[in-house]
Amino acid sequence: MMPEGPSIEKDVLGKDVSVEWYAQIDKKDYAETLSEADAIITTPWAPLSSEMIRHAKKLKVIVALGIGFDYIDIQAASKSGIPVCNIPDYGIEDVADNTVGMILEHHRKIRKFQFSEKLISDWDWKGQQPIIRPNKVKVGIIGLGRIGTAVALRLKGFNYQIQFYDPSLERGIEKSLGIGRVHDLDELIRDSDIITVHVPLTEQTENMIGAEFYSSLKPNAILINTARGGLFTSLDDMHLALQNLPELRIGTDVLPIEPPVEHPLLSSWKNHDAWLGDRLIITSHSSFYSESSIINLRKFAAQIVDSSLKNNAPYNVVNGVNNNDK
Secondary structure, eight states: OOTTOSHHHHHHHOTTSOOOOOSOOOTTTHHHHHHTOSEEEEOTTSOBOHHHHHHOTTOOEEEESSSOOTTBOHHHHHHTTOOEEOOTTSSHHHHHHHHHHHHHHHHTTHHHHHHHHHHHOOOOSGGGOOOOOGGGOEEEEEOOSHHHHHHHHHHHHTTOEEEEEOTTSOTTHHHHHTOEEOSOHHHHHHHOSEEEEOOOOOTTTTTOBSHHHHHHSOTTOEEEEOSOGGGBOOHHHHHHHHHHOTTOEEEESOOSSSSOOOOHHHHHHHTTOTTTTTOEEEOOSOTTOOHHHHHHHHHHHHHHHHHHHHHSOOOSBSSOOOGGGO
16 A cells, blocks of 8 residues: 555654555564554455454554445444544545546447457447437446445436435535435336445445345446445356346445455456447546545545544544544
8 A cells, every 4th residue: 555655644743753555564573563553544355353453452543544444343442442443535536537437338238249340340339329328328326425326416417317225414415416316225226327336344234235126127227336446246147147137237436345356247347348339337436536536535544543642633424433432
């Protein structure tokens, strides 16, 4: 994550704070390493278990380097009186841009035209019919948080029909944004031509995209997931859906297991098998990335640590614990 070392974090925290970073912590040494830590900034590639948190006796704050925090044992941190914080306001534009890019690529069938031309070379567009103009296409957004809203605003510029499902939001937000609202998830899935998912990974959302979800889709739906791989049940279910629905198109920045393991669907995707064609786009959990977003992310994380250590004032706390509770 930080090949040049923690220079950004040091600039924020100043000379009085010792900053160390690890590509990984050896299981044999983590107890000693964590026992001296006053704060931890961590990533999905360095999850914090209850056992690890138990050894961090001096710990005053844990910062998840990103929006999601499902790789931190929240219950263990709360039990130890340790605030867990995230960075909910970074990379919003980047993820939204990536999402819209996947939607446009699938909707306009750009790769399909290229794929066909490479195989057939007849310079004929008619084989890719139909393509429907955006003003006739319904986009269903599951989760209208910061990223979901950014996606909605971008797609409005293309004149898509936008509707969303989010039971956590009060009534009326749809009127201020000029978009539609659906209060039943199954209805949104059945009624949308394009579905894009922007929810955190929780007990309620884990495995939400499975056999039942796929069976409710329109036969020619486009499904986008730039949120969390754990929203998918499995690659087996995705594989079966793409086989049973020959017009289904999926774009995903995340997978149920990352890095991915060998799977027949991934083999078909890598080998450009004819049955799958261009219908599956996979990117390597990279939609958050831009040079600016990474710098901002690290600055924001260090600023939370700084506020926690100097002022006993962590913010963006996701587990309801304050330093003053310890």
